[in-house]
Amino acid sequence: MLKVGLIGCGFMGAMHANCYKNMAGVEVVAFADIRREKAEALAKGTDAVLYGDGKELIENAKVDIIDICLPTFLHAEYAMLAMDKVSYVFVEKPVALTLEQGKQMLEKSRATGCQVQVGQVIRFWDEYVALRGIIESGVYGKVSHANFRRISPRPDWGWEDWLLDYKRSGGAGQDLHIHDVDYVLSVFGEPKSFYSVKNILGEVNSYVNTLMEYEDFVVSVEGTWDLPASYPFTATFRVAFEKAVVENAGGKLMCYTAEGAKEIEIEKAELVGGVEGGNISDLGGYYNELVYFCDKAAKGEKIEKATLCDGVSSLTFLLKELG
Ligand SMILES: NC(=O)c1ccc[n+]([C@@H]2O[C@H](COP(=O)([O-])OP(=O)(O)OC[C@H]3O[C@@H](n4cnc5c(N)ncnc54)[C@H](O)[C@@H]3O)[C@@H](O)[C@H]2O)c1
Numbered sequence: 001m002l003k004v005g006l007i008g009c010g011f012m013g014a015m016h017a018n019c020y021k022n023m024a025g026v027e028v029v030a031f032a033d034i035r036r037e038k039a040e041a042l043a044k045g046t047d048a049v050l051y052g053d054g055k056e057l058i059e060n061a062k063v064d065i066i067d068i069c070l071p072t073f074l075h076a077e078y079a080m081l082a083m084d085k086v087s088y089v090f091v092e093k094p095v096a097l098t099l100e101q102g103k104q105m106l107e108k109s110r111a112t113g114c115q116v117q118v119g120q121v122i123r124f125w126d127e128y129v130a131l132r133g134i135i136e137s138g139v140y141g142k143v144s145h146a147n148f149r150r151i152s153p154r155p156d157w158g159w160e161d162w163l164l165d166y167k168r169s170g171g172a173g174q175d176l177h178i179h180d181v182d183y184v185l186s187v188f189g190e191p192k193s194f195y196s197v198k199n200i201l202g203e204v205n206s207y208v209n210t211l212m213e214y215e216d217f218v219v220s221v222e223g224t225w226d227l228p229a230s231y232p233f234t235a236t237f238r239v240a241f242e243k244a245v246v247e248n249a250g251g252k253l254m255c256y257t258a259e260g261a262k263e264i265e266i267e268k269a270e271l272v273g274g275v276e277g278g279n280i281s282d283l284g285g286y287y288n289e290l291v292y293f294c295d296k297a298a299k300g301e302k303i304e305k306a307t308l309c310d311g312v313s314s315l316t317f318l319l320k321e322l323g
Contacts, residue, residue, distance in 0.1 A: 002026045002298050005061040005086075007054035007078060008069035009033035009042045011157050011275065012092055012119075016067055017042045018273035019287040026294050030061035035159065054078050058085050065297050067290075068092060071159065072175065073168040076101035083114035088297040090290070092119040094178050095311030097170055099319060102312035115303045117293045118311030122183040124292065125285035126266045127248045131239060132187055134246055140257075141242025143188075143217045148180040152225040152233045154206075171205030173198065173322045174315075177223025179235075181321070182306075182314035184212065184219055191219070196321040202226055210321050 004020060006013055006028050013033070020028050032051035033039040039050045051057040054070060058081045066082040067090040068075060076096040082089045083105075095118045096102045109116050122128050135143060155163040155175070162168045169175050191212035198208045207224040236249040245256045246264070253264040271283045289306065296303050 002065065002294055003030075003063045004028045004294075005030040005032070005057050005063035005066045006042070006069065007032045007057055007066065007082075008071075008092075009035075009038035010069065010159055013038070013069035014042060014275045015283065015286050016069055016290060018275060019271075019283055019290045020294075021273060022269075022271050022283070022287060023291060023294060025298065030057050030063055032057035055081060058082050064088065065090065065294070071162040071168055072170060073097045073162070076105055079105055079116065080108045083108050083112045083116065087114055087300075088293070088303075089114055089116045090119065090293050091116060091311075093121070093182070093311065094118075094170060094174050094318070095308065095315055097168070097174075099312070099316060102315050106308055106312055109308050115296065116308040117289070117296075117303045118306050118308060119286075119289065120179070120182040120186075120306040120311060120314065121285040121289050122179045123186055123306050124288035126268055126288070127253045128183055128237075128285075129288075130253060130264060130266055131237065131246060131248070134241075135187060135239070140244035140246070140255075144240045144242060145217055146184075146219045146237065146239040148184060148219070148221045148237045150176055150180055150223045150235045151227060151231070152176060153227050153229045153231050154225050156229070166205050172223055172225040173205050173208045174318060176225055177208045177221065177321075178314055178318050180221045180223060180237075181210070181318050182310070184221055185314055185317060186310065188212075188214060188219060190317070194321070196323070198322065205322065208321060 009031055017028055020026050028048055030049045031039040031043050032054045034052055065088040066086050068078050069092050070078055075091050079089055079091045191214050194210055194212045196210040206226040209222045212219045238247045247254045255262050255264055271287055274283050
């Protein structure tokens with residue numbers, strides 16, 4: 001049995017806890033949250049040990065892996081403490097608040113040998129996994145242009161409203177838009193040039209739109225959380241190839257060719273326990289990334305997807321976009 005210590009029992013902590021419940025051979029044996037009722041809610045019906053501050057869990061819990069779902073400004077401090085204690089650490093995205101912190105985390109992981117995965121979950125999201133396969137197969141020819149969008153109402157669920165405090169979250173750029181940036185970098189690599197605009201009007205860092213220029217195609221990536229509460233959270237992409245357009249919109253992955261339109265069927269794991277109250281309730285990608293992480297930990301193997309290095313590279317690019 002792989003024993004997990006989960007730090008931060010808010011929206012994402014609840015999501016992760018429910019993902020672990022769907023896995024065989026994995027159990028959360030310790031929860032930490034400074035709001036005790038949050039830890040209690042996730043531990044209900046289990047024998048898990050509860051802690052207040054995450055440092056108590058890191059110090060005392062008998063666990064194989066530590067999963068950090070804390071607000072972004074706390075990632076580096078807690079992840080580095082965890083790296084001293086266990087061989088596998090999962091830290092939510094974005095990897096850290098600053099590049100300096102990201103570099104310190106890299107140094108710590110090198111010094112301890114700890115394997116770290118960052119919650120860049122889009123790399124594990126079914127539709128985006130399918131798209132990567134289509135691009136790599138070349139079945140529709142080369143990409144000519146692509147668009148990725150992630151647009152959302154304001155995130156109002158955070159503890160002490162930390163998400164809307166840009167000094168603690170980095171704002172929509174760092175918290176939301178980084179999902180697509182990380183995915184695009186992982187599929188296409190670094191662009192030869194890019195042009196980024198943000199918040200011409202309104203609050204700082206709640207809207208980013210970036211045009212990335214590659215050798216023979218362009219990619220635009222748009223993200224905002226500056227929309228009213230009634231606007232549905234929307235994550236879409238449209239990729240134009242020489243012989244088709246593949247689009248993820250309206251809950252369907254579609255392929256359009258000269259012959260006609262067809263839906264690309266995706267097999268999804270049957271999961272129970274989505275979490276309401278944040279912007280996404282689907283466990284899918286979170287489950288996939290944690291299955292990958294736990295499998296690597298159980299086998300004692302290296303993390304090769306959404307690595308700490310990947311997380312720091314995406315943060316580096318993102319911070320350049322934000323200027
Ligand atoms: N991958 C995704 O799609 C996704 C989605 C939402 C959030 N996130 C990330 O997950 C992380 C957490 O975000 P969230 O939405 O769950 O925030 P949240 O505010 O809902 O949860 C954070 C929790 O941490 C607790 N906490 C604060 N300080 C603590 C400490 N020192 N020790 C123990 N607990 C402490 C708070 O009480 C709160 O319950 C962030 O990095 C965020 O960017 C990722």
